[in-house]
Amino acid sequence: MKKADREELFRRFEEDNPEPEGELDYTNVYTLLVAVALSAQATDVGVNKATKKLFQIVSTPQDMLDLGEPQLKDHIKTIGLYNSKAKNVMKAAQMLVDLHDGVVPNDQKALEALPGVGRKTANVVRNLAWGEHTMAVDTHIFRLGNRTGLAKGKTVLEVEKKLMKAVPIQYMLHAHHWLILHGRYICKARKPECAKCIIYDLCSYKAKTV
Numbered sequence: 001m002k003k004a005d006r007e008e009l010f011r012r013f014e015e016d017n018p019e020p021e022g023e024l025d026y027t028n029v030y031t032l033l034v035a036v037a038l039s040a041q042a043t044d045v046g047v048n049k050a051t052k053k054l055f056q057i058v059s060t061p062q063d064m065l066d067l068g069e070p071q072l073k074d075h076i077k078t079i080g081l082y083n084s085k086a087k088n089v090m091k092a093a094q095m096l097v098d099l100h101d102g103v104v105p106n107d108q109k110a111l112e113a114l115p116g117v118g119r120k121t122a123n124v125v126r127n128l129a130w131g132e133h134t135m136a137v138d139t140h141i142f143r144l145g146n147r148t149g150l151a152k153g154k155t156v157l158e159v160e161k162k163l164m165k166a167v168p169i170q171y172m173l174h175a176h177h178w179l180i181l182h183g184r185y186i187c188k189a190r191k192p193e194c195a196k197c198i199i200y201d202l203c204s205y206k207a208k209t210v
Contacts, residue, residue, distance in 0.1 A: 001149045005202045010171035013178035020177035029104045029129045036124045037116045042079045050076045061093035088116025106130045133172040135163045140183025149204035
């Protein structure tokens with residue numbers, strides 16, 4: 001995609017939604033980290049339902065340790081893979097207490113070292129919590145990058161790296177939100193709603209539905 005088209009694409013996203021927000025509920029950086037980690041292979045709506053009461057009593061890693069794994073499982077049992085996720089959340093809480101004085105660090109490597117926290121989760125947290133220019137590539141963004149021609153790649157990391165170069169700097173703060181929302185609600189996996197797409201004319205997807 002040409003530079004002018006990339007700039008126009010994000011200009012339209014910004015015009016349509018100047019202040020995009022993530023759809024996960026959280027109360028601080030720690031609960032954001034937990035929510036994003038729990039959202040893997042689960043819907044944001046499902047995670048929000050499961051954490052509504054949890055985040056009323058847990059706001060720090062120590063709170064999570066005091067709650068205990070059995071009680072955590074009880075809160076998140078409606079989420080897929082809740083057993084393994086609960087174990088990872090507890091291990092991560094212990095590491096945060098032991099290594100970081102109970103504070104979530106704004107450090108990519110340190111975050112990725114936490115159980116259950118991969119590159120995508122770390123990118124989301126750093127962007128939302130500290131406004132870092134990161135690109136969290138999920139299935140929606142991976143699909144969108146390849147479909148539109150904005151950033152084609154065979155792997156998530158390849159698409160991430162290309163997007164970091166392709167997105168104009170003035171749009172980097174909100175770029176991954178716009179792309180996720182567009183992929184989730186418009187450029188859907190099975191049947192993209194091209195008639196509703198505000199970047200239709202900029203997209204190189206050959207199987208457009210209109």
